[in-house]
Amino acid sequence: MINSFYTAAAGTINLQNGIDVTANNVANLATTGYKASTATFSDLLYTNIQYGNQQLKSGHGTRLQKTDTLFEQGAPKQTGRALDYCLMQPDAFFAVQTKDGVQYTRNGNFHISLEHDKGYLVDSAGNHVLDANGHPISVASENESPTVGVFSFSNTGGLERAGNTCFKATTLSGNASVVRNPEVKNGFLEDSSVDNADQMVSMIEYQRAFQFNSKIVQISDDIMQTVNSLR
Template sequence: MIKAYYTATNGAISSQNYLDVLSNNMANVQTEGFKKSKGEFSDLMYTNIRGPEGTDTELKSGSGSKLNKADVVFTQGAPYYTGRSTDFAITGEGFFAVQFEDENMYTRGGSFQITNIDDENYLMYQGGYVLNSEEEPIILENTDDIIDVGVVVFNNNQDLVQAGNNLFGIANEDAEYEMLENPKVMNGFLESSNVDISEEMVKLIQIQKSFQLNSSIIRTADEIEQTINSLRG
């Protein structure tokens, strides 16, 4: 019963962690350019079941599973028209570069704002400066300017890590990337989140049932253990 207790506990913890991933996806279903995460599970250690006289058998007993990691899915969301001159959507691969005090961050969200700082009109996102194709902050002389928004492409998107506020940071110091010379950018459009709410709901139901099953096993194992202990007494 101790084995069942700990195996079910591992399953319940994995379900709870995966539920956090699904909840974050669903909370950002309307966030422009948001990229959903997909959970990857792995088996915990297996042990051989002992046979007669302590001999090993070919049967193995598992210890449950765990949420090993949550990978970001970088598939493109559908573009939709807004008509705003400061809205942009990338067609194909790439990210907008945003400069903060400490480092550059990257995003697929293109809902930018014009902010006046020291009598200069900067194009900004989440408090950072949006960079142009020369990797310089974009300064607008007037609101009718044609905006040169830079697009960065990474050799491997897995070198990026979610940093909150719909931004990505570079997780790998050896990450290779380049600024595109002729990016495919749609002005007056935004990219939808790539979260499919119906797909996430199905996963949510499955993970809730898994959590309930593991919780039931934990209760049953605990009750049996208490009964055994009372008989010993």
Template sequence: MIKAYYTATNGAISNQNYLDVISNNMANIQTEGFKKSKAEFSDLLYTNIRGAEGENTDLKAGSGSKINKVDVVFSQGAPYKTGASTDFAIQGEGFFAVQYEDENLYTRGGSFQVTNMDEENYLTYQGGYVLNNEEEPIILKNSDDNMNVGVFVFNNNSDLERAGNNLFRKANEDAEYSLAESSKAMKGYLEASTVEVSEEMVKLLQIQRSFQLNSNVIQTADEIEQTINSLRG
């Protein structure tokens, strides 16, 4: 019964972690350029089941599962027109670059703002400077300026990790990127989130059922253990 208790507990913990992933996806349904996350599970340690006389058998008992990793699905969302001169959507692969004090971060979100700092009008995103093709902050002289927003492509998107606020950072120093050649920034458009409500709701129902099952196993194992202890007493 102790084995069943810990196996079900591991399952309940995995359900909670999976719920966190889905909750984050659903919280960003309306976030422009957001990329959904996908959890991948792996089995925990298996042990051999011995026969009545202690001999080895071909049967194995698992110890539940856990989330092995959470991947970002970098598929492109549908562009939609806003008409705003500071809104941009990337057609094709790549990311916008945003400069902060400590590092450059990257995003598919293109809802930019014009911010006046040091008597200059900068194109900004969440407090950072949006960079142009030369990886320099974009300074606007008037509303009709060609903003020349840079789009950069990484050799491997797995070199990126979430930095929060719809931004990504380089996960390692060896990450290589270059100015996009085939992709372009479309002015007056934004990219929709790739989260599909129906898909996430199905996953949510599956988690709920799995969590209930694991909870029932934990309760049953605990009741049986109490009964065994009372008989010993």
């Protein structure tokens, strides 16, 4: 009975992590350039049990193996703003200079920041948007549409989330390379790639599995209390 208690407890804890991933996707349903995450689970170690001439396997619950980012193209939404940019290539990114180094984003909602009487193109967090050479882009008017740098990676799945719809390059993703003749729509923004229907289905599945594991924990606890009271 102790095994059933800890097996169900492990499932409950890790399913909560899956619920958190789905909840974060739903929370960013309207976030420009946001890319949905998906949780992948794996079984914990099995114990081999000999039953007569048969060999059975007893599981020990599940665990969250990894969380992947789905780099799917979001729908373009027309805004008419000269400083709004929408990438039409799912594996391309804008580069911004943050306090933690250069990061990459799909959010093309840019603005002008005045610094020492000179205007620079920045993202919603105030980070400088970079050109193809990695330099901040100067801009004088909201009606201008300066050329921005567009970059890609050999393995987008290796990128690490950095918050604020930004990603960091890693050894798995490789270094950023400049995209020549990128497909960019000016006056448009990319909608979130989150599919609300898919997320609702995932949430229901996680909740049902969570409830089942919680019930097993409760039943195991009740049985252990009953056994202890007989001593």
